[in-house]
Every structure is written in structure tokens, then in C-alpha cells.
Amino acid sequence: MTELPSSAKVVVIGGGIVGCSTAYHLGKMGWTDVLLLERDKLTSGSTWHAAGLVGQLRTSANITQLLGESVKLYKELEAETGLATGWKMNGGLRLACTPDRWIEVKRQATTARSFGLEMQLLTPKEAQGLWPLMTIDDVIGAAFLPTDGQANPSDIAQALAKGARQNGVTIREEVAVQDIEVENGRVRAVVTNLGRVECEKLVICAGLWSRELAKMAGVNVPLAPVQHQYIVTEQIEGVTRGLPTLRDPDRLTYYKEEVGGLVVGGYEPNPIAWGTADRLPKDFAFQLLEENWDHFTPTLELTLGRVPALETAGIKQLINGPESFTPDGNFILGEAPEVRGIFLGCGFNAFGIAAGGGAGMALAEWVAKGEPPYDLWPVDIRRFGANHHDTGWVRERTLEAYAKHYTMAWPSEEHESGRPLRRSPLYDRLKSRGAVFGEKLGWERPNWFAGEGDEPHDVYSFTKPNWIAAVAREHKACRERGALFDQTSFAKFLMVGKDSERALQWICANDVAKPVGSLTYTQMLNERGGIECDLTVVRIAEDQFTIITGTGFATHDFDWISRAIPADCDAHLVDVTSSRAVLSLFGPKARDVLAAVTSADLSNDAFPFGTAQTIGVAGAPTLALRVTYVGELGWELHVPTEFAATVFDALMAAGEPHGIAPAGYRAIETLRLEKSYRAWGAEIGPDHTPQMAGLGWAVKLKSNTPFLGREALVEKAAKPLPRLLTGFTVDDPGIVLLGRETIIRDGKRVGWLASGGFGHTVGKPIGYGYVRDPDGVDAAYVMSGSYELDVAGEIIPATPFLKALYDPTMARIKA
Structure with a gap:
């Protein structure tokens, strides 16, 4: 019988690729008092039946960097551990078969170049040269990323486990976790079938079972298991070992080479969930679900039109394996907001192999240092909220996200499932006035108002979506007369207690020690001086403050503030959003x-x-x-x-x-871009200091008041800024800026746009991004350069600016 230690500094639950990677990286960092528990055998969950494609490009630079860490690790792991990994850097090919998809692919290529990946745009013939088995009659173009690849998931996980053991980590198989003990809001121990293990930190990497395990500790993990099918063929003539992975999103399918044959799968528009709402079988290991040919046949028919050789190829197996997916298609990392010391690494949406190496690195650093290595907001568990507690709602939204895996990623696209859920008391009044709603954290929010002749719903486009004229009307009304916005979804907190001022003076970068009735715009910083929160603080009494922040940051900001309150302060945070x-x-x-x-x-x-x-x-x-x-x-x-x-x-x-008009959130966006107001999660975040973001004026550095992040800012003040947030305009009003377009200064790539849109007062596209230079950047450097933007492969002249384009004294929009 396996013997367990009575305690460990860190316990990792789950012996799949992410759990093994986390243990491996903790060991590499010198954390040897680590115990990994697997209820069956290593890789017995979803790792062993994963398809194994390793793509890197995502819409976030940091998530792309994280996936790049996987590639770096997989290239070196076999030499380090002596175990084969099946890693091949054979590149990844993506097809475009419609004009809109070709725009999307060209924009993806620009994004790749912005993030330092050399994605090549190819003609149909050039693409066929890399993948000779496919027909190209309907192909308009393709993109090729040479550093993508594929791997054998089980082999990589076993190699990571060996590397972890070599670095002192203990791994125990056939150990089932039965309970998680929490004391005073912090994890205390795990209880297993073989005994109790005390721990300071717990990392749950249990894939499909992560939600159930976390629930034992009162932690909510929004994921849902979904059936995912693919076929493995016999050998096919012309399939070579170096054949790139292929994604054909217009046919919802993917392909990779496997021992001279092909692995062929896809993301069908009518996915099937697995398991009951609240419980999954405990003994499910190295098992597959029943083959569902009726469900897979439409996908197979789509593949035949692309790869005719599949018509006569022998099929070894139809694999139907459950995978964990999330409501927004992004995976889940980070420390749970409900319980200190519990970390999550799960919900990988069938790209756990691509993410596994980097996710394990990030989780290990998060556990060891108390924060991630860089801003990982797109996958941070704190992006979820009150609407993500109901398993039925989570499942419904997750199935929609799965079905959209390969559909067009339209700018400003909204989800449709599970709506309406959270409604302002004004919902019906706004709807009767033509409101077209979007949704954030479950809240229905008016995006724009349809007028006479407008279709009262979103019609998406990469050029001019149908709401452009309506948003321009609302923008004009606000600038010339007035507009009324329903912003009920704002997250609203109260800080109460006799030490509230002292607590907030420590947490806030700006000075909040002001008289009752004062309002302070402030950032809250991490120890590196990076911006963790961007919000408004209002003093409403000597011992009471109201804090207002963005809808989507409700969980994140509440968690950050409550954690940062000094232990000796009589100060308490209360969420009053709904009141x-x-x-x-x-x-x-x-x-x-x-x-x-x-x-x-x-x-x-x-x-x-x-x-x-x-x-x-x-x-x-x-x-x-x-x-x-x-x-x-x-x-x-x-x-x-x-x-x-x-x-x-x-x-x-x-x-x-x-002439006051009701107006929506898309007008707020165009208005704030003209005024150079920052948005957290876009232009500012944990990797940017206020000085980099042009917000140094909102920091109390001139006083002697200590605050979180002050020492880092003082230290950085003696050095040149590595980057500076800069605005850009383009003279051609037909150019569409969305964010991630490459910034080119004097012919050299120096960054990318974090956000983009159109200024209806100035009549120009507007974008914001950081101009980077390792030797230092200041205002003079920024304004002395000659700039261009790479917009979907087209090089467009751009004009930089550092001061707001608009102020209320400038000429109004002409009727």
C-alpha cells in the first residue's frame, strides 16, 4: 500500500500534463516538499486521449508567450529526462476559404508578428505545397506558423513526472482525495483514502473533476465536461512525418500526422455535454465514451471535401473522450478568491497539451511567489462572477463557447446563451427605446440603441458593423447635448471600519486621505508597481468609503482589495453592487x-x-x-x-x-478613446506601472506616505522607462483598428495596439499601444519617430499623440 507523508508544503492533485508540469516546475525552483496525488495512474484522465496539437497564437500577447514556454520546454525535455516526448516542430497551417475568414487570418498574422512570431501568409498553391493531400479549390489563402508542432501527450506527462521526481518531488498514484479542510479561510489539509496530509498550499489540476474537488473547499470552478471526438486512420500514402498540423476552421476541422496516418477531428456546432450537472464517475480512468458515429458523421463529411484520401482510408478508431471546457473558451489558472492557498489549473478546452508546459510554469511561480510571472488576466479564475455558480448556466454557455471554437471570431461579438440573466431595473424601459444589449458577467447592458430603419440586433463585420451609425448618433448627442447611460452593472463596494482610511492609503497609489465628499481616481499596485486595479474611491464618512470599479472586475478587485488590507486594520470590505x-x-x-x-x-x-x-x-x-x-x-x-x-x-x-438621448457602452468606448481615458485589461494592467501608462500624476510619490508598490516605483524612477503608452490616429477613416495591430517606428517593430476604435468627433480611427525600446522611452523619443501600423498586412501611416485628442472646448460635431 502507498504510504503518504503526513504533511507537505504543497499538494498537487492530478497527474495529467498540467499537474505534472506544475510539480516539475516547482521542483525546478527548489521546492522539494511537494506531493503530487493521482487517484488512478498518471495521465489517466483526459491527457492520455488528447489529440496533441501544439499551437501558440492567441489574442493575448502574454497567453501567446505562455504557450511559447510550452514549445521551449518540449524541445528540451527529452534530452533532460531521457524519455521520448513525441515532440515535432512541424509547423501549423491555417486555411481561409471565405473573404471574411481571409481578413481574420491576415489579422491573426499581424497579431503573430506583433507578438514576435513569424506567421507567413501563403497562396493556396503554397499551402498545398506544405500539405499536398488537400484540395484547394475553395481556399483563398493560408497562414503558416513554423514554430507550432505536435506531441505525444502521455509521453510528455511521463517525462515531466520523471523530471519532477529528479528534482525531489514526491508522486503517489492510486490516492483518492475525499475531502479538503479549510480553516479561517485558508487551506489546511487534504483527506485521502490513505490518510490526511497537511499542506500550506493546494493546487487542483484534476481536469474534469476539478469543479467537484474545489467544491469540497467552497471554491467555484466554472467548467463543464464535453464530449470531443476524433478519428485515427491507418497509414495513408503521402502522409509524411513532417506534415504540418492543419486547421480548416471554415470546415470546423483539424488534422495532424500520426504514424503515417492522420488524426482528424473538429468542433461541431451541436456539442454534447458529459456527466450530470453536479457529479462525474469517480472510477473513470483510461476510458473512452461510446463511439457516436451519427454525431461525428457531419464532421467527417466536411473533412472529405478537404482531404479526398480519407474516403478510402482505413479507420483504426473513433475516439470519444470527455474534455473540460469553460464558458469563455479560455483555461483557468490562479488562486481561488474564496480560499487562500488553493490554486487552480484546469478547463483547458482541448488545448491542454499546447498550454501544459507554460501553464505549469505559471502556476508554480504563482504558488511560490504569490503572483504570476506576468499578467494572465484572460485566464485568471477571478474573471468569473456570481453568474458562474449555477452548473446549468455554466454548461449552457460552455456548449456555446465550444460550438464557436472554429467559427469566425468577430470583433465585439456577444454570446447569446443563458440570457437574459442579470438585469438592471431599467432593462424593460431601455429595451422599449431600442436598446440592443450586450452581456458582461451575466449583466445585460445596452451596447447601442436602434433607431428608425436600424436592425435591432448586432450584424458583425470586420469593416462596418450595423451599429456604427447608431453609435455615432449617441456619441454626437453626448458631445453636443447630453446622453444618459445605464451603468448599474458597475461593481460597488463599501470599505467600513475605523481604520478604513489607513487601509486604503496603503492599498491605493493616489491620496484618499481627503475630507468627506472627496472623490479620488486611483490605481492599486502590486509589489512590482504594476497596476492591479483602476477605480474610483469616494469618501462618504469618516469611517466609510465607496469604491466603484468595472463590471468585469468585480471578483478580481474585491479579492485584491480584501487581501491587501493590513492585518492590524479595522477595515472590512462589503459588496453592495446589487443594492x-x-x-x-x-x-x-x-x-x-x-x-x-x-x-x-x-x-x-x-x-x-x-x-x-x-x-x-x-x-x-x-x-x-x-x-x-x-x-x-x-x-x-x-x-x-x-x-x-x-x-x-x-x-x-x-x-x-x-435633446438628451439614451446611449450605450459602445458610445462610451468611442468617447473615452478621444479623451485618452485608460481601460484596465486593455491599455493598463499588472505589467504596466502608472508612469508607463502616463498616469504618474495619479500617484502620491511626492508625499512620504507609504503605499503598496511605492518602493518599486521609486527604484524604477531612476531608470529609463522601457515603454510608454502612446495614442495613434490614422487619416483614412476607412481603416479599422481593433487592437493588436503592429506599431512600426522608423521601420522597426516596437509594439502593438492594446485597443482601437473610431473617434466620431475627430473623424479618425484611434488606437493605443506601448512604444517599446530596451534603451529607454520618453515623450521626446515617442514624438520624434515616424510611425506606421500593420493592419492585416497593410502598412498604414500613423500619427502619434500623448495628450487627449478631445476637450470640451473644441468645436462640436457638425450636424
Whole structure:
């Protein structure tokens, strides 16, 4: 019988590729008091039946870098451990068979170049030269990434396990975890069929079973098991060992070479979930599900049109294996917000082999150092929220994400399943006025308002989607008259307690030790000086502050703030999001409209910018914030939920003589781009300091007040900035900037756009990105260069700027 130690500094649950990789990297870092537990044998979950394609390119630079870490590891692992891995860098080929797909592929090639990968654009004939078995009658073009490849998943996992053992990690198979002990909000131990093991940290890498295991500790993991099928053929003439992997997204299929034959699979539009809503079989190991030829046949028929040789090829096996997928198609990493010391590495959406090496590296660093090696927000478990607790909702959204795996990735595309879920009290009123809603963290939010002759739904495009004219109308209304935005979905917290000021002075980079009624825009920094949160703090009492942050950051920011409160502070964080609706009234006529429904003095002297007051609005007690994210006069009105409808009706009625219009989030985006307001997760994040982002003015460095991240900023101040956030405009209004376009300075690639859009006041496309130079970047350096942008392979002249393009004194949009 396997004997277990009574304690370990770190316990890893799961002997698949991600668990083995995490253990391997912990061992490499000198963490030898690590115990990996596998309930059956190593690789017995989904690793052993994975297809093994290793692609690198994603829409995030850092996730692309993480997948590149996998490639680097797999190239060296066999030599290090003496175990074969089946790694081949045979490249990856992606086809485009429609004009829209060709635009998408060209944009992907630009993204690759932005991130340092040399993706080549090919003609159909050139693509066929790399993959002679395919027909190309319908192919418009293709992209080839030479550094992609394929591997044998089980062999890699076994090699990683051997490497972990060589570095002092203990691995025990046939050990089932039965319970997880939590004490005072921190993991204490795991209880197994062979005894109890105390641990300081626990890493759950149990694939399909991660949700159930985490639930033992009160941790929510939003993933759902989905059946995924592919065939393995007999040998086919013309299939060579060096044949690249092939993705044919217009036919929803992929191909890779396997012992002279092919592995052929796809992502069908009608996926099938596996298991019950809350429970999976405990004894499922090295097993497959029943072959479902009826379900796979449509996929197979699509492949025959691309690879005619499959019509006569022998089929060894149809593999039907369950894989864990997530509601947004991205995997899950990081420390659980509910319990300290529990980390997750799961939900890999059938690209766990591609991600395994890098994900294990990132998890190991997260465990060892308390933070990831770089910004991993797209896969951070804290991107999920209250809407991700229900297993039925998670499954429904996950099946939609699976079905979209190879469909067109349209700009601004919205999910449709599981909606509507979370609704503002104004939802029906907005809908009756033509609102077309998007969704974030389950909240229905008006993206734009359809007018006469508009189709009241999104029609996506890489050029001009159908909402462009509507958003321009809303943008114009805000700049010239006024607009009313429903921003009820904002995350809203209260910090309460006699030490609230002291706690926030430590956590916030800006000075919040101001009188009651003061409003402070601030970042919250990590120990490296990187921006972890970007939000507004309002002092509403001596011992009470309201904190307002973006909808999608509710879990992340609450977790970050609550963790950062000093232990000796009497300060407590409370989420009050659902108790308050938010109506934002902005525009030159905002004061006139608000004055019609309140007796409060709204003059600039009585109610200056950057302050907050509780006033009566149409009979409702309202916390009014004099603030803006669009660059116009205005107020953000926080109203108890039960008063929201009354206040909305009163404002719209008072605004009618002034031409006030309801407006949505897509107009907010175009307005904020003109005003150079930053967005966390786009232009700013944990890898960027305020100085790099042009936000040094919002940091209290001139005072002697200590705050989290201060020492790093002081140290960095003595060195040149490695990058500086810069805005760019393009003169041609027909150019579409979406983000990730390559920035070229004096003929050299120096970065990529983090965001892009159109400024309807200035009449130009606008983008923001970091200009990089290892020797240092400052304003003079930025403005002295000659710039171009690579937009889907087209080189476009661009003009840099560091100051906002728009201020309210400039000429208004002409009718």
C-alpha cells in the first residue's frame, strides 16, 4: 500500500500534463516538499486521449508567450529526462476559404508578428505545397506558423513526472482525495483514502473533476465536461512525418500526422455535454465514451471535401473522450478568491497539451511567489462572477463557447446563451427605446440603441458593423447635448471600519486621505508597481468609503482589495453592487437637465469636479459623483435600486427639451478613446506601472506616505522607462483598428495596439499601444519617430499623440 507523508508544503492533485508540469516546475525552483496525488495512474484522465496539437497564437500577447514556454520546454525535455516526448516542430497551417475568414487570418498574422512570431501568409498553391493531400479549390489563402508542432501527450506527462521526481518531488498514484479542510479561510489539509496530509498550499489540476474537488473547499470552478471526438486512420500514402498540423476552421476541422496516418477531428456546432450537472464517475480512468458515429458523421463529411484520401482510408478508431471546457473558451489558472492557498489549473478546452508546459510554469511561480510571472488576466479564475455558480448556466454557455471554437471570431461579438440573466431595473424601459444589449458577467447592458430603419440586433463585420451609425448618433448627442447611460452593472463596494482610511492609503497609489465628499481616481499596485486595479474611491464618512470599479472586475478587485488590507486594520470590505443602480448623465446640457429634477445647487462652486454629494433626485436619495469617463460635464448618479425607474423617467422627461438621448457602452468606448481615458485589461494592467501608462500624476510619490508598490516605483524612477503608452490616429477613416495591430517606428517593430476604435468627433480611427525600446522611452523619443501600423498586412501611416485628442472646448460635431 502507498504510504503518504503526513504533511507537505504543497499538494498537487492530478497527474495529467498540467499537474505534472506544475510539480516539475516547482521542483525546478527548489521546492522539494511537494506531493503530487493521482487517484488512478498518471495521465489517466483526459491527457492520455488528447489529440496533441501544439499551437501558440492567441489574442493575448502574454497567453501567446505562455504557450511559447510550452514549445521551449518540449524541445528540451527529452534530452533532460531521457524519455521520448513525441515532440515535432512541424509547423501549423491555417486555411481561409471565405473573404471574411481571409481578413481574420491576415489579422491573426499581424497579431503573430506583433507578438514576435513569424506567421507567413501563403497562396493556396503554397499551402498545398506544405500539405499536398488537400484540395484547394475553395481556399483563398493560408497562414503558416513554423514554430507550432505536435506531441505525444502521455509521453510528455511521463517525462515531466520523471523530471519532477529528479528534482525531489514526491508522486503517489492510486490516492483518492475525499475531502479538503479549510480553516479561517485558508487551506489546511487534504483527506485521502490513505490518510490526511497537511499542506500550506493546494493546487487542483484534476481536469474534469476539478469543479467537484474545489467544491469540497467552497471554491467555484466554472467548467463543464464535453464530449470531443476524433478519428485515427491507418497509414495513408503521402502522409509524411513532417506534415504540418492543419486547421480548416471554415470546415470546423483539424488534422495532424500520426504514424503515417492522420488524426482528424473538429468542433461541431451541436456539442454534447458529459456527466450530470453536479457529479462525474469517480472510477473513470483510461476510458473512452461510446463511439457516436451519427454525431461525428457531419464532421467527417466536411473533412472529405478537404482531404479526398480519407474516403478510402482505413479507420483504426473513433475516439470519444470527455474534455473540460469553460464558458469563455479560455483555461483557468490562479488562486481561488474564496480560499487562500488553493490554486487552480484546469478547463483547458482541448488545448491542454499546447498550454501544459507554460501553464505549469505559471502556476508554480504563482504558488511560490504569490503572483504570476506576468499578467494572465484572460485566464485568471477571478474573471468569473456570481453568474458562474449555477452548473446549468455554466454548461449552457460552455456548449456555446465550444460550438464557436472554429467559427469566425468577430470583433465585439456577444454570446447569446443563458440570457437574459442579470438585469438592471431599467432593462424593460431601455429595451422599449431600442436598446440592443450586450452581456458582461451575466449583466445585460445596452451596447447601442436602434433607431428608425436600424436592425435591432448586432450584424458583425470586420469593416462596418450595423451599429456604427447608431453609435455615432449617441456619441454626437453626448458631445453636443447630453446622453444618459445605464451603468448599474458597475461593481460597488463599501470599505467600513475605523481604520478604513489607513487601509486604503496603503492599498491605493493616489491620496484618499481627503475630507468627506472627496472623490479620488486611483490605481492599486502590486509589489512590482504594476497596476492591479483602476477605480474610483469616494469618501462618504469618516469611517466609510465607496469604491466603484468595472463590471468585469468585480471578483478580481474585491479579492485584491480584501487581501491587501493590513492585518492590524479595522477595515472590512462589503459588496453592495446589487443594492444600487447607476445612471450616468453626461454632456453640455447635463447640468440643466439634472437641475430640473433636484433642488441641490449644481454650480461649479457648490459642486466642483472630483467631489460627491448625497442629493435628492426626483424624490430619490442619490449619491451624485461629479466625474466623467467620456470627457464631458456630468454626474454619475448612484440610486437605491427601488428608485431607479422613477429617476430614469424623470431625467428622460427633463432631458427631452434639450435633446438628451439614451446611449450605450459602445458610445462610451468611442468617447473615452478621444479623451485618452485608460481601460484596465486593455491599455493598463499588472505589467504596466502608472508612469508607463502616463498616469504618474495619479500617484502620491511626492508625499512620504507609504503605499503598496511605492518602493518599486521609486527604484524604477531612476531608470529609463522601457515603454510608454502612446495614442495613434490614422487619416483614412476607412481603416479599422481593433487592437493588436503592429506599431512600426522608423521601420522597426516596437509594439502593438492594446485597443482601437473610431473617434466620431475627430473623424479618425484611434488606437493605443506601448512604444517599446530596451534603451529607454520618453515623450521626446515617442514624438520624434515616424510611425506606421500593420493592419492585416497593410502598412498604414500613423500619427502619434500623448495628450487627449478631445476637450470640451473644441468645436462640436457638425450636424
